[in-house]
Every structure is written in structure tokens, then in C-alpha cells.
């Protein structure tokens with residue numbers, strides 16, 4: 111599988127696999143992402159770790175147009191294209207990957223689309239942008255909307271027993287540890303000032319603030335998003351031992367904080383492009399939030 115390595119003059123780096131457009135390393139200056147030592151990296155299944163791209167469905171498909179798709183869609187398990195250009199602009203280096211319908215995608219998904227995934231590396235930050243264009247040629251009314259969900263599945267390298275995610279207090283969320291079908295369990299209200307993952311956690315927060323801090327004693331990252339109204343906090347705890355590609359005890363080394371649009375669907379008319387973006391940056395002098 112081909113990987114692209116971005117190197118910043120100030121020492122940071124990022125490694126992106128064309129398979130799944132998955133970012134499998136971000137160093138600034140030390141590693142910031144968790145990838146399981148037993149992750150499959152030969153392009154036969156999505157990588158367990160890093161930053162996989164989730165599109166066009168989150169979790170098991172619920173939309174009728176997604177019925178034949180695997181969990182979290184096909185973007186994380188497709189071979190993306192790259193134009194061989196590494197752009198250097200100001201203090202940033204970036205690349206753009208693209209994905210268009212292939213015969214294997216078209217066999218399970220009938221919609222026309224063009225995806226662009228832009229990865230930009232700074233000295234202390236990494237940004238990912240997903241551009242989703244509805245390339246349907248239809249001019250009919252009502253418009254031939256492309257309906258999709260999208261999410262960045264960040265595996266943040268962190269001591270899971272000490273990590274806190276803020277600010278999620280008072281938000282409504284679906285607890286998928288109780289029911290995998292979000293619609294079938296009632297939403298809860300988050301009471302904690304800082305959300306921990308000391309036990310199995312799979313929470314989908316809706317209409318979240320869009321900016322988050324993931325902190326632990328002595329470290330942390332901040333995530334700022336555009337156009338991504340929801341956020342998922344996931345850590346499988348011991349249930350991770352059932353995953354074939356999760357290293358032993360791997361769940362103690364990360365928290366997934368995943369900004370996305372996953373409650374309901376984005377709707378994009380023909381010819382229109384939607385852009386969802388996140389910027390993850392290293393927090394120096396991380397503050398400690400108490401529950």
C-alpha cells in the first residue's frame with residue numbers, strides 16, 4: 111500500500127495511506143495518534159487507528175441508499191488517488207486526495223459524487239477537510255439531493271484512564287453501549303464537566319459546540335471544527351479484546367473523539383460541494399478539568 115509522508119520544516123510530520131485516506135501517524139514532535147500494533151495495513155480492511163474517514167454512513171447503515179454498505183461506509187476502505195503534489199504555503203504543507211465512484215463502489219452505492227480530502231500540516235497542528243460534491247447531472251425538481259453522513263474517526267493517543275473530554279456538559283447524547291440503534295434508546299443529558307472513558311464508552315453527542323479539548327495530566331490536544339455538528343466519544347475498554355485487530359490492552363492508550371455530521375444527514379443539491387473540517391492542535395500547558 112502506498113503511503114505519503116508530509117514533513118514540516120519545523121520538525122512535525124504526517125503519514126497518510128492512500129488506502130482509506132487514513133492518517134496513520136502525526137508527530138508534533140512526538141506521536142499524537144494511536145494505531146494498534148496489530149492493525150491490518152495491507153488494504154484488506156480499515157486500519158484500526160489513526161484518522162479513518164467515515165463516509166457516507168456512520169455506524170451500521172440506516173439510510174435506504176446505504177443498505178449495501180459496510181459499517182462506517184466505503185471511504186475508509188477505498189483506494190484514493192493523489193496528484194503527486196505536495197503544496198507548501200506559508201507555514202503549512204498539504205496534500206489533496208480524491209475519490210470518485212469505482213466499479214466496486216458503484217456495485218453497492220448508486221450515487222454520483224466526488225470527494226476531496228485535504229490534509230494540512232503545521233508545526234503544532236494538523237487539519238483535515240472533506241469536500242463532498244454531488245456530481246449528479248439531474249436538473250429535475252425536487253433536486254436530486256445527495257444525503258450522507260461524514261466523520262473524522264480520530265484515535266487520539268492518550269492515557270485512557272486519565273483523559274477528559276470537554277466541553278460536553280448539558281448536551282444531549284445517545285449512549286450506544288445500551289443500544290446500537292441510536293433511534294431506539296432515549297437520549298441522555300451529559301452531566302459531567304469532563305467526560306472520561308474509564309469504562310466502555312460509545313456516546314454520540316448532537317449539536318455539540320464544535321471545539322473540544324482532550325486533556326490528561328501533562329498533555330492534550332484541541333480540536334476545532336467547521337460544519338461538523340456532532341461528536342462521538344468512543345473507547346471500547348475490555349470489549350476491545352474481541353476485536354481481531356486491537357492490540358492487547360490497546361484501549362488503554364487512546365480515546366476516540368470523532369467530530370462529524372452523524373445525526374440525520376447532510377443534503378447537497380447537484381453541483382454543490384459541502385465541506386467539513388477539523389484542526390487538531392497540540393495543547394501546551396494543558397489545564398486539568400475536574401468533574
Ligand code: BG6
Pocket residue numbers: 156169181182263286312313342344368
Ligand atoms: C465508533 C462507533 O465511531 O466506531 C462505535 O461509535 C464503533 O460504535 C467504533 O464500535 C469502531 O468501529 P469499527 O467499525 O472501526 O470497529
